[in-house]
Amino acid sequence: MKAEHKELMKARRRNIRLTLAYDGTAYHGFQRQTPPVVVVQNILEEKLELVFGDTIELSASGRTDAGVHAHGQVVNFFTDGTIPIDRVCRALNSILPDDIVVTEAAEADRDFSALHSAKRKTYIYRIITGEVPCPFERNTAWYIRRRLDIDAMRRALSLLIGTHDYSAFRAAGGAPMSPVRTMDRADIEKEGRIITMTFRSDGFLYHMVRNIVGTVVDVGLGVKTPERFGEIIASLDRQQASATAPACGLYLENVEY
Amino acid sequence: MKAEHKELMKARRRNIRLTLAYDGTAYHGFQRQTPPVVVVQNILEEKLELVFGDTIELSASGRTDAGVHAHGQVVNFFTDGTIPIDRVCRALNSILPDDIVVTEAAEADRDFSALHSAKRKTYIYRIITGEVPCPFERNTAWYIRRRLDIDAMRRALSLLIGTHDYSAFRAAGGAPMSPVRTMDRADIEKEGRIITMTFRSDGFLYHMVRNIVGTVVDVGLGVKTPERFGEIIASLDRQQASATAPACGLYLENVEY
Numbered sequence: 001m002k003a004e005h006k007e008l009m010k011a012r013r014r015n016i017r018l019t020l021a022y023d024g025t026a027y028h029g030f031q032r033q034t035p036p037v038v039v040v041q042n043i044l045e046e047k048l049e050l051v052f053g054d055t056i057e058l059s060a061s062g063r064t065d066a067g068v069h070a071h072g073q074v075v076n077f078f079t080d081g082t083i084p085i086d087r088v089c090r091a092l093n094s095i096l097p098d099d100i101v102v103t104e105a106a107e108a109d110r111d112f113s114a115l116h117s118a119k120r121k122t123y124i125y126r127i128i129t130g131e132v133p134c135p136f137e138r139n140t141a142w143y144i145r146r147r148l149d150i151d152a153m154r155r156a157l158s159l160l161i162g163t164h165d166y167s168a169f170r171a172a173g174g175a176p177m178s179p180v181r182t183m184d185r186a187d188i189e190k191e192g193r194i195i196t197m198t199f200r201s202d203g204f205l206y207h208m209v210r211n212i213v214g215t216v217v218d219v220g221l222g223v224k225t226p227e228r229f230g231e232i233i234a235s236l237d238r239q240q241a242s243a244t245a246p247a248c249g250l251y252l253e254n255v256e257y
Numbered sequence: 258m259k260a261e262h263k264e265l266m267k268a269r270r271r272n273i274r275l276t277l278a279y280d281g282t283a284y285h286g287f288q289r290q291t292p293p294v295v296v297v298q299n300i301l302e303e304k305l306e307l308v309f310g311d312t313i314e315l316s317a318s319g320r321t322d323a324g325v326h327a328h329g330q331v332v333n334f335f336t337d338g339t340i341p342i343d344r345v346c347r348a349l350n351s352i353l354p355d356d357i358v359v360t361e362a363a364e365a366d367r368d369f370s371a372l373h374s375a376k377r378k379t380y381i382y383r384i385i386t387g388e389v390p391c392p393f394e395r396n397t398a399w400y401i402r403r404r405l406d407i408d409a410m411r412r413a414l415s416l417l418i419g420t421h422d423y424s425a426f427r428a429a430g431g432a433p434m435s436p437v438r439t440m441d442r443a444d445i446e447k448e449g450r451i452i453t454m455t456f457r458s459d460g461f462l463y464h465m466v467r468n469i470v471g472t473v474v475d476v477g478l479g480v481k482t483p484e485r486f487g488e489i490i491a492s493l494d495r496q497q498a499s500a501t502a503p504a505c506g507l508y509l510e511n512v513e514y
Contacts, residue, residue: 023392069393089389098395132346135280136326138355140393 009057012078015112016052016088019104020044020073024064025139025248026099030073031063040064040100044075051091052081061114061121061255065207067247069140071124072103072254076114112257120202122185122253123209125245127195127217134193141194142213142249148195148220153188156219156229157197160186160212167236169215171207171244179205179236186212198253211238213245266314269335272369273309273345276361277301277330281321282396282505283356287330288320297321297357301332308348309338318371318378318512322464324504326397328381329360329511333371369514377459379442379510380466382502384452384474391450398451399470399506405452405477410445413476413486414454417443417469424493426472428464428501436462436493443469455510468495470502 022040024030032041041058048056058077064070083091088105096102111117126141128134133143160183167179185200197216199209215232218224224232224242232240279297281287289298298315305313315334321327340348345362353359368374383398385391390400417440424436442457454473456466472489475481481489481499489497 021392023395093389098390099392101389101392103389132350132358132360133355135278135356135358136397138280 009078010110012054012080014079014081015076015108015110016079016085017074017076017106017108017112017114018088018092018102020070020075021101021103022070022073023099023139024067024069028066029064029068030060030070040073043097043100047092047095048077048079050095051083051088052079054079054081059113059115061118062204062252064250064252065247067139068250068252069248070252072122073252074114074118074255074257076108076112114255117257118255120184120200120256121204122198122200122256123204124251124253125197125199125209125213126249126251127197128193129195130193137194139248142246144217146221148217149222150188150190150195150220152222152226153197153216153220155226156216157186157188159226159230159233160199164233165236166205166208166233168232168234168238168241169208169211170205170238171211173206177203177205181205188216207244209250210245210247211241213249214242217245218242266335267367269311269337271336271338272333272365272367273336273342274331274333274363274365274369274371275345275349275359277327277332278358278360279327279330280356280396281324281326285323286321286325287317287327297330300354300357304349304352305334305336307352308340308345309336311336311338316370316372318375319461319509321507321509322504324396325507325509326505327509329379330509331371331375331512331514333365333369371512374514375460375512377441377457377513378461379455379457379513380461381508381510382454382456382466382470383506383508384454384470385450386452387450394451396505399503401474403478405474406479407445407447407452407477409479409483410454410473410477412483413473414443414445416483416487416490417456421490422493423462423465423490425489425491425495425498426465426468427462427495428468430463434460434462438462445473464501466507467502467504468498470506471499474502475499 028037030040045056056077058075060075089102092102128137128141163182165179181201181203183201188197285294287297302313313334315332317332346359349359385394385398420439422436438458438460440458445454
């Protein structure tokens, strides 16, 4: 039945790929759930049906959790709708809520899947420091009052680069997948009050970035050393790592195919 | 009666000056109104009363309209409360909503008035451009899709500098005050997708910045020339200027005393 339905969808003429930016503050994550829980996917599918005149079932590069943002989430779906591709962005943005924006729309090859074709993803995590919080960053960065040692954090992050078993940063509850991933970017920069960490990998485990950030912040606070951070990676034990960092600082930056 | 009440307030031992940042999106402006309309002043006074254990009536450098933001609004109030000044920021920020932040607290001279002692104010106005809007700037900048001619806007803005009668940009409904003001800064810069205009003057008329911005944007769009902008200033006629720019792009940047 499910396979049959999939074939039905694939019999449609067009495979459309969209890139999305959204402020996740108001949403219980990306992935479809039973209403009344408000998720990005439900709202997007509803508007896509208006624009394409078809029942739409989209597939995303992955889910994002409640309160997590995106600069470059990617989705695809099959449709027989006839709207020209260069009108799709404006048509959708005129009816989507202001906190969800379609930044690109393109015709994709028939075998393109936002989920299965993804080769690499980049996440960023933003922290705002300083004596007092900033009202404009309350939902878009993690506020930390105490001073952070950026050099120590950089040394810790560098230990993540390469192919590792990242079980120490894996939360219970994600989709089953191998905990061995290859990360080729894990760096940090500070500009004014804003600290930005960037992570790029062929895949991320459930809560992996937020668990890494929580632990790296403990290094920045002097609670843990960079050497201890290396031991935590090697331990493969979630109990050794620190608490999960808040969702509001996390952004799915882009997906490479 | 009112004067008597004022004396009563002035008999109190301390005059406290606070600097505030707030995201005005959720508020019907700064100034006290009858509930249930939510304004910044009501919320702030309620929290000040908790921290200072006094009935508080604050005075601000000026009101901001619904949806307008502040990086550096200044208020003062008289109190007999005994909390040490260096604990005021944290005490208030721990009980204020996240979109209002006290950034500085200081003991002021007895004759300091946030309203009457103000010598100069700076406002900034932010515009975001580009093919698609940005979900993270939906309440904090005016989104304009079409290309703006920054050089033409800069030439128009330069005509504002000096001492002028700004009646062409004055809306009905403000407090009565002379329309003659001295502006010593009116400039524009662009960084990536963000255009920022900065205005500094010894005083601003009701809706003055937003009316200026609306008209300068018409210059940027090529609807009006910089020369025409000069004629509009000289006309002293609000009907000659363009529509008021949206509140969401405007910030009270700071107040000088």
